[in-house]
Amino acid sequence: MKEIFNFCAGPAMLPKPVMQQAQTEFLNWNNTGCSVMELSHRGPEFMALAAKAEQDLRDIMAIPDNYKVLFCHGGGRGQFAAVPQNLLTGSGKADYVVTGSWSQSAVSEAKKYGDIRVIEPVREVNGKKQVLPACEWQLSSDADYVHYCPNETVDGIEIFEVPETGDIPLVADMSSTILSRPIDVSKFALIYAGAQKNIGPSGLTLVIVREDLLGRAMNSVPGIFNYQILAENDSMFNTPPTYAWYLASLVFNWLKQLGGLAKMAQLNREKADCLYQFIEQSSFYENRVAKQNRSTMNVPFYLQDESLNDEFLRKAKEAGLLALKGHRSVGGMRASIYNAMPLAGVKALVTFMQQFAEQHQ
Numbered sequence: 001m002k003e004i005f006n007f008c009a010g011p012a013m014l015p016k017p018v019m020q021q022a023q024t025e026f027l028n029w030n031n032t033g034c035s036v037m038e039l040s041h042r043g044p045e046f047m048a049l050a051a052k053a054e055q056d057l058r059d060i061m062a063i064p065d066n067y068k069v070l071f072c073h074g075g076g077r078g079q080f081a082a083v084p085q086n087l088l089t090g091s092g093k094a095d096y097v098v099t100g101s102w103s104q105s106a107v108s109e110a111k112k113y114g115d116i117r118v119i120e121p122v123r124e125v126n127g128k129k130q131v132l133p134a135c136e137w138q139l140s141s142d143a144d145y146v147h148y149c150p151n152e153t154v155d156g157i158e159i160f161e162v163p164e165t166g167d168i169p170l171v172a173d174m175s176s177t178i179l180s181r182p183i184d185v186s187k188f189a190l191i192y193a194g195a196q197k198n199i200g201p202s203g204l205t206l207v208i209v210r211e212d213l214l215g216r217a218m219n220s221v222p223g224i225f226n227y228q229i230l231a232e233n234d235s236m237f238n239t240p241p242t243y244a245w246y247l248a249s250l251v252f253n254w255l256k257q258l259g260g261l262a263k264m265a266q267l268n269r270e271k272a273d274c275l276y277q278f279i280e281q282s283s284f285y286e287n288r289v290a291k292q293n294r295s296t297m298n299v300p301f302y303l304q305d306e307s308l309n310d311e312f313l314r315k316a317k318e319a320g321l322l323a324l325k326g327h328r329s330v331g332g333m334r335a336s337i338y339n340a341m342p343l344a345g346v347k348a349l350v351t352f353m354q355q356f357a358e359q360h361q
């Protein structure tokens with residue numbers, strides 16, 4: 001079978017060695033005679049796996065000791081609701097920085113719980129979107145927290161600097177950027193991410209939260225979304241998504257073996273540069289994000305002649321290049337090139353794009 005490269009934005013491809021290991025031990029994990037998904041989450045075998053996964057993640061991301069790592073249900077959208085219900089209990093006000101469709105969705109959810117102030121720092125300059133530097137965001141001084149999305153999965157906009165918010169807790173939706181490059185966790189009060197891009201399969205959501213933010217939740221918050229309850233119960237207040245947690249543990253191990261996030265960032269930069277440089281020199285394709293905010297993980301692009309979109313997608317699929325259709329809200333194409341996508345996949349895409357352009361020019 002010819003090699004297939006899956007550019008889906010999420011659920012996304014997982015590293016091949018991880019999938020192979022999961023396949024090998026599917027029916028008999030760790031000599032238990034059972035699949036890992038058939039074991040009690042409270043049994044010693046799974047507890048050991050869970051603890052090791054957390055430790056590996058702490059090592060990879062250099063998570064300081066005063067942060068809890070929670071393995072939750074509910075996805076990114078679950079956190080759109082959980083964040084305000086846990087943190088919006090001081091002034092009842094929060095600043096939300098909107099840079100694309102996911103941060104906008106976070107606002108819609110948060111508005112149910114308090115007074116949400118929206119900051120919109122995206123500007124269009126010469127047909128390219130760019131984000132104003134964080135020092136120009138004009139954040140308020142009485143917010144319970146500032147929320148932003150460092151990588152907008154749909155729009156392909158990434159913010160590489162970490163905003164300075166002083167004593168105001170900084171909350172980041174890192175669903176599509178987590179583990180793609182090193183970050184200084186201590187600059188954030190809370191980081192969350194749905195697993196289905198760089199962590200594992202959907203159904204698992206990671207929350208990394210500074211301990212002093214626990215215990216502030218609204219009384220009405222459901223127990224399974226209460227960070228303090230989750231932390232006190234080692235993320236086992238209810239039955240966690242054990243198989244997704246297991247796959248995440250394999251991904252963390254894969255990342256460690258590979259050389260950690262510095263190495264991962266280098267590989268990701270190489271892939272993104274390869275694709276952006278090709279698009280940049282082409283008159284057939286176009287990317288509409290300014291260079292300083294081009295996402296390393298999600299590369300949206302447009303054909304100058306959009307009537308060729310369907311043919312492009314059909315031929316790409318025939319060539320083994322899957323899921324290149326842009327999000328329905330923005331159209332065009334999008335290549336998601338998360339950690340698991342090898343450089344060979346990006347090169348195959350560039351070769352295909354070049355040939356397609358030559359055939360239609």
Ligand code: PMP
Pocket residue numbers: 009010074075076077078102149151152153154173174175176194
């Ligand atoms: N935030 C971002 C940045 C995302 O990319 C997504 C999903 N693609 C979400 C939130 C929503 O995640 P979920 O579907 O897990 O609720």
